[in-house]
Amino acid sequence: MSDKPTSGQKQLIETLRTRLGSGGIVTDPELIAPWLVDWRRRFRGHAAAMLQPDTVEQVQAIVREAGRLRVPLVPQGGNTSMVGGATPPVDGSALILSLRRLNKIRSLDPAAGLAVAEAGVVLADLHAAAAERGQRFPLTLGARGSATVGGLVSTNAGGMQVLRWGTMRGLVAGVEAVMADGALHNGLAALRKDNRGYNLDQLLIGAEGTLGIITAATLRIVPAVIARGVAWAGVSSPEAALLLLRRLQARTAAIESFEILPYETLAAALNYLPDSRPPLAGEHPWHLLIEAVESDPADEEPSSLLERLLGDALAEGEVTDATIATSEAQAEAFWRLRDSLSDAERASGPAVQHDIAVPVEAMPRFMTEAAREAEARFPGTRASGFGHLGDGNIHFHVRAPAGVDRERWQAEQGPVITRFVHDLVVAAGGTISAEHGIGQMKVAELERLSSPARMATLRAIKGALDPSGLLNPGKLVTLAPRSATP
16 A cells, blocks of 8 residues: 555656635645545545545546546545445555535526536535525535535435435436546436436445446425424334324324434433433333424424324324424434434444335334344444434444444444345345445445346446446445456
């Protein structure tokens, strides 16, 4: 492994230096260092340079010249990947292609319900721009202050509003991308009908930068929220939680978020956040964070709606306790607890974390039975899951026994635990990646647990669109070695 450029990289850098201008190429190791490590600090790579284009034409030039010189490129946005999807290889064979300077919101049209944002636009900035026009982009996640549009599209990100609005795949109306040969795919026109064969936009969404470099996207926006209601409720079990969700959905379309977490996970967040307090009195086995919104003045005020519906559920014994946030500050405090769960779990000790999904109806049973089976299989561990009940997404953590050496335990037991959990997920008809992608962390597991037909098709697509394997190498799917020429 080396941070020194290869001969091909040197040629590429020299060729692009004039084209990219001042600030377009970074070679200072100290400036590159923060971008060589993933968010969880599990993967560390090496790169001799970071290329920072600020126009689509510059991206095309980079990709075209990199292809000519056979230099791999790792596209990167906010570097918030949970699976090492934006981390360069350890051998220094690739350069980082940062899209952060492509940060313009090209248009925002409330009448059409569409915004065109470049790949480097930070999610929080998109939220702010939409709000100024009385609109919103209905996808929120904990990393909204650093996650970028290109990364969100490339990983088919989820977030808190998937229950109502779906993942990025449903929120993207068009994609602009530079393909492996430097050609530009312009699919930004938000066509309602288009039967020209394969949907290239949808192929690029969730491809993790392995098929093309997304430079912009047309995104669906909706009217801004007039008011929201945020509730915290206690229930006896995940089964009771799902019954409550179905009750609410049968009575209103205003529910946007429905998060579930066990008491022990809440306790970790309360211990992690200074000056935080439990939303409810008593130790309820399971907790729910529910948000309803109002976008039309004719709708019922969301806090009153939640108070009425949860009051009925309390009267019928479906909920053990509930409270409605009485101010925006209290609502934010509830959400701060939810947003801190991953950090709180990480601070509480070593754990093997899994981003998984099962069919929604199977989620309650899986959450309890998988935890019980994991604890039985790995004595001394504690297992639990939290997540988005409405879409089946579980963040399932297996925490280490007390007193173990963190790095050794994760190195020795982590892969074994992950294999065990993933087998349970597949047996339940689920997926080993719900919203974080495959990256480099799950490549081997994807191969192990996928059908031969699926893997052959993935490789065929990769081979057709990026035959040299230069786009984000080592992520999602790797090309089979080419046979030597006789």
